[in-house]
Amino acid sequence: MKKTKDTSGTFEFSMKRLEEIVEKLETGSVSLDNAMELYEEGVNISKQCMNKLKQAELKLKKLSKDTDGNFELFDGTEE
Amino acid sequence: MAIVKTFTVSEITKRIKGVIESSFTNVSVQGEISNFKRHSSGHLYFTLKDEGAQLSAVMWRGRAGNMFFTPQDGMKVIAIGNITVYEVRGQYQIDVIQLQPLGIGELQLAFERLKQKLAAEGLFDVEHKKPLPEYPESIGIVTSPTGAAIQDILNILSRRFPAIELILYPVKVQGEGASSEIAEAIKDFNKFGKIDVMIIGRGGGSIEDLWAFNEEVVARAIYHSKIPIISAVGHEIDFTIADFVADLRAPTPSAAAELVVKHQFEIIENLRNFCYNINQEITNIITTNKDRISSLLTSYSFNRPIDLVRQYSQQVDELNRHLFQSASHSFSINQQRLDSFQKRIASINPTKVLERGYAIVYRDEKVIDRSNKLKTDEDINIKFHDGVTPAKVK
Numbered sequence: 001m002k003k004t005k006d007t008s009g010t011f012e013f014s015m016k017r018l019e020e021i022v023e024k025l026e027t028g029s030v031s032l033d034n035a036m037e038l039y040e041e042g043v044n045i046s047k048q049c050m051n052k053l054k055q056a057e058l059k060l061k062k063l064s065k066d067t068d069g070n071f072e073l074f075d076g077t078e079e
Numbered sequence: 080m081a082i083v084k085t086f087t088v089s090e091i092t093k094r095i096k097g098v099i100e101s102s103f104t105n106v107s108v109q110g111e112i113s114n115f116k117r118h119s120s121g122h123l124y125f126t127l128k129d130e131g132a133q134l135s136a137v138m139w140r141g142r143a144g145n146m147f148f149t150p151q152d153g154m155k156v157i158a159i160g161n162i163t164v165y166e167v168r169g170q171y172q173i174d175v176i177q178l179q180p181l182g183i184g185e186l187q188l189a190f191e192r193l194k195q196k197l198a199a200e201g202l203f204d205v206e207h208k209k210p211l212p213e214y215p216e217s218i219g220i221v222t223s224p225t226g227a228a229i230q231d232i233l234n235i236l237s238r239r240f241p242a243i244e245l246i247l248y249p250v251k252v253q254g255e256g257a258s259s260e261i262a263e264a265i266k267d268f269n270k271f272g273k274i275d276v277m278i279i280g281r282g283g284g285s286i287e288d289l290w291a292f293n294e295e296v297v298a299r300a301i302y303h304s305k306i307p308i309i310s311a312v313g314h315e316i317d318f319t320i321a322d323f324v325a326d327l328r329a330p331t332p333s334a335a336a337e338l339v340v341k342h343q344f345e346i347i348e349n350l351r352n353f354c355y356n357i358n359q360e361i362t363n364i365i366t367t368n369k370d371r372i373s374s375l376l377t378s379y380s381f382n383r384p385i386d387l388v389r390q391y392s393q394q395v396d397e398l399n400r401h402l403f404q405s406a407s408h409s410f411s412i413n414q415q416r417l418d419s420f421q422k423r424i425a426s427i428n429p430t431k432v433l434e435r436g437y438a439i440v441y442r443d444e445k446v447i448d449r450s451n452k453l454k455t456d457e458d459i460n461i462k463f464h465d466g467v468t469p470a471k472v473k
Contacts, residue, residue: 011214011242012275015346018353025360035364042357046350053343056242060233063219063248063271071271073246 011052014045021045089166096164099171103162108134108173109181112154117143125150127158127173135172136160142176145255147290151189155181186286190293193320197295202302203323209307211327211339214346215275217244218339219306221264224249227282228311228332235336240343246274251291252281258294265300265308277304278335279321280311292319301325311335433464441467 021042024030030038062074086094110127117123121140126133136158150156160175180186197203218236222228224247236243248268250260261279268277279301281289291297292312301308301324310325311332322328329335341349425431429439439462440447447453457472 010216012212012216015214015349018350022353022356022360025357025364030364032364032368035361039357039361042353046354049350050347052242053240053346058233058237058241059244061244061246062224063246063267065267069270071267 011049014049018042018045018049088169092164092166092169096166099162099164105159106162106173107157107159109157110134110155112150112156113152115150115152123150123175125152127156135170136175137172138175138178146178147254147257147287148180148186148189149258149294149296150178151192153192154189155185157181183286186290186293190320193293193295193298194323197298197320197324202298207302208326211307211309212275214341215243215339217246217274219268219271219274219277220245220247221250221261221268221277221279222247222281222332223252226252228252228280231282231331231333232278232336235333236340239337240340240346242343243340253284253288253291257291258297261291262294262296262300265297265304269303269305272306274306276339277306277308278311278329278332278339279308279325280329280332280335281313282332283314283317289313289317289319292321294320297321298324309335309339430464433462438463 021038024038025035025042059075064072064074066072108127110129110133113126113128113133115123115125121143123136123138123143125136125138127136128134138160157179158173158175159177159179160173162171163174164171180189201207220229220232222232229247233245236245246268248264250264251257252261265277265279268274279292279297281292289312292310298320301310301321307326309327309329310319310321311329311334312319312321313331315330318328327338329338433439440453441460441462442453442457447459453459453472455472459470459472461468461470
């Protein structure tokens, strides 16, 4: 509940970063050292993304607001 | 004409009120709404009219909240209620208990009027539409917790892309108060903030069932949302005002679930492509670098030092040749000079003169070159070319 939105670990961020890496490698203007670093990073990110996809289960939560206007998230599908 | 009784204004009004109010309870009146006003107290005031007459109308707040639609000027309605007299102004009016559109045509007209008004205000402008996130991780859903929409969305999302947190904000999606609940939910999700995109919608139904999504309050909440919104109301053929304001219209809730995320197979395919591409690129880069190294090794500039060395050594060779030539030249000149010296030296050699018959007189190893230097009886030596002979002066 207290998590703040940190975009660096998100799927969106990872996929954008992968696109960036491919683009950088494609331009061919990176140094060999830099290219090797980018390559390693790219391989790691794609592994992480694959794992995320394979392990994930859809989570359903319900948002509700108390009388003070604070939000609370409840797990599950109970009605 | 005899005057029976004189009333005060209050008295006669009270009499009229009694007669009218007892005669016109629970009447149903058909007319067109004009001068519609929602007072800040929540009560509604308007006039019902037709070609020949008009009737003031009031609808108290508690009853006004029970409508599935918001009345508008020009809308033909059926008002059910009681005729009352407002004594202070001496006016009669209808106290509306229930208000309904005269027919579906009236709702369609209302829809068109609101659509035109909001379009003129720019609520549907393409420039205002927000892009949807490509890979949302948290999706907010504004719909009924018991409706078909949430089930459809859950089914499709769990199949397509399960790496998602789905947050449901339960609301009424039809009937009285639905539009304000939906609008409130949109505002609350914006305050809550931790979602990437929002789906608002419901399953199919009649135009009355879907009407909450045609209300101005919902349209404005969508417009002011900082979070991108997908509208998914009813079936493919159902268009609502919400659809026009939303950042994306999905024909159905199921379609919204398909539009909001990519299929995981597609993403896996994308990831594989990324891996393939970066493998390809890194191989290319390594090959290119190898090529660059070998081309460097054979390049003119890289070989310039060797070339210079060659040039210099050629120059040295040349210089050596020059040196040798000039040395040998000077040697031969000197040789000639030496030869001529030798000849000259030979020509002045005294021995040669002696060979011609001359002799040299010595006294004590000193050459005597004048006769008066000699005295009688002195011992001298006479040098001939073939030897020395001692002698005595007479």
